[in-house]
Amino acid sequence: DAGVTQSPTHLIKTRGQHVTLRCSPISGHKSVSWYQQVLGQGPQFIFQYYEKEERGRGNFPDRFSARQFPNYSSELNVNALLLGDSALYLCASSLLGQPQHFGDGTRLSIL
Amino acid sequence: ELKVEQNPLFLSMQEGKNYTIYCNYSTTSDRLYWYRQDPGKSLESLFVLLSNGAVKQEGRLMASLDTKARLSTLHITAAVHDLSATYFCAVEVFSGTYKYIFGTGTRLKVLA
Numbered sequence: 001d002a003g004v005t006q007s008p009t010h011l012i013k014t015r016g017q018h019v020t021l022r023c024s025p026i027s028g029h030k031s032v033s034w035y036q037q038v039l040g041q042g043p044q045f046i047f048q049y050y051e052k053e054e055r056g057r058g059n060f061p062d063r064f065s066a067r068q069f070p071n072y073s074s075e076l077n078v079n080a081l082l083l084g085d086s087a088l089y090l091c092a093s094s095l096l097g098q099p100q101h102f103g104d105g106t107r108l109s110i111l
Numbered sequence: 112e113l114k115v116e117q118n119p120l121f122l123s124m125q126e127g128k129n130y131t132i133y134c135n136y137s138t139t140s141d142r143l144y145w146y147r148q149d150p151g152k153s154l155e156s157l158f159v160l161l162s163n164g165a166v167k168q169e170g171r172l173m174a175s176l177d178t179k180a181r182l183s184t185l186h187i188t189a190a191v192h193d194l195s196a197t198y199f200c201a202v203e204v205f206s207g208t209y210k211y212i213f214g215t216g217t218r219l220k221v222l223a
Contacts, residue, residue: 033211042199042213043154056209090153099144099156100211 002026004093004103012109013081021076021106025093031055032074033100034066035090043090049074050096086110113138115202117214125222127189132217134183134200142203143183145174147196148216154199157185190221 005024013019025032031050035043048056049068068074072093078085086109092100114137124130134143145157158167160176160183167174171194173186183200201213 035211035213042201042216044213045211048209048211054208056211058210092154097142099159100154101156102146102153104153 004091004101006089006091006103006106008106009104010107010109012111014111015081015083017081018077018079019081019108021078021089021091021108023074023076023091023093023103025072025074025091026101029093029095029101030072031094031096031100032068032072033092033094034074034076035092036060036085037088037090037105039088046076081110083110113204113206113210113212115200115212115214117198117200117217119217120215121218121220123220123222124187124190126191129189130187132185132187132198132219134185134214136181136183136200136202136212136214138181138202138204138206140178140181140202140204143176144201144203145183145185146199146201148199149196157198187219190219192221192223195219195221 007022033048034046037043045058046060047066052068063079066076088105090105092102094100116135143160146154148154158174163178165176171188176183197216197218199216
């Protein structure tokens with residue numbers, strides 16, 4: 001079975017631009033979560049979606065938004081990019097209450 | 112403020128030795144997770160602990176949970192080089208919305 005897949009793997013943007021990151025969960029998983037991981041730190045929780053509804057939200061500004069589609073795939077959108085948004089963005093899927101399975105991430109660099 | 116603290120942050124140990132990583136959290140949590148991350152790689156799930164006194168073991172790793180003390184431990188028995196990685200604990204909390212709070216991570220290096 002395919003694991004969690006994320007696209008793109010790498011992305012370079014400039015300040016002020018917007019970006020859309022995509023995630024396909026493991027088949028059967030209805031929960032998708034997004035995290036930001038800066039080098040040398042633990043993942044920071046951004047959002048969790050379950051059955052297309054927002055279930056959880058971390059302490060990120062409104063520039064960050066997400067949605068989940070009927071096929072349970074998900075998008076993370078970030079507007080008005082800042083240098084500090086440079087990070088590895090991880091998507092994870094799970095059955096609710098079970099351990100999360102992480103994708104390989106999207107490395108976002110802001111110039 | 113919701114906090115999850117791990118110690119030690121760095122751990123260098125000899126093969127064959129035992130050691131424990133500690134995870135303290137600041138608020139009531141329904142679930143505690145342990146993950147492993149190899150350099151340049153994504154996270155791999157190790158354990159989920161659901162109730163006070165829960166203990167889970169997989170190979171040389173054993174995790175336990177004391178919800179009253181808000182403490183989880185990850186015990187390493189007879190370490191081998193392949194266990195070298197960064198280990199994170201994470202808690203699931205609900206305060207109007209769900210959040211997943213990760214610890215600072217413990218970078219483990221097992222020396223041959």
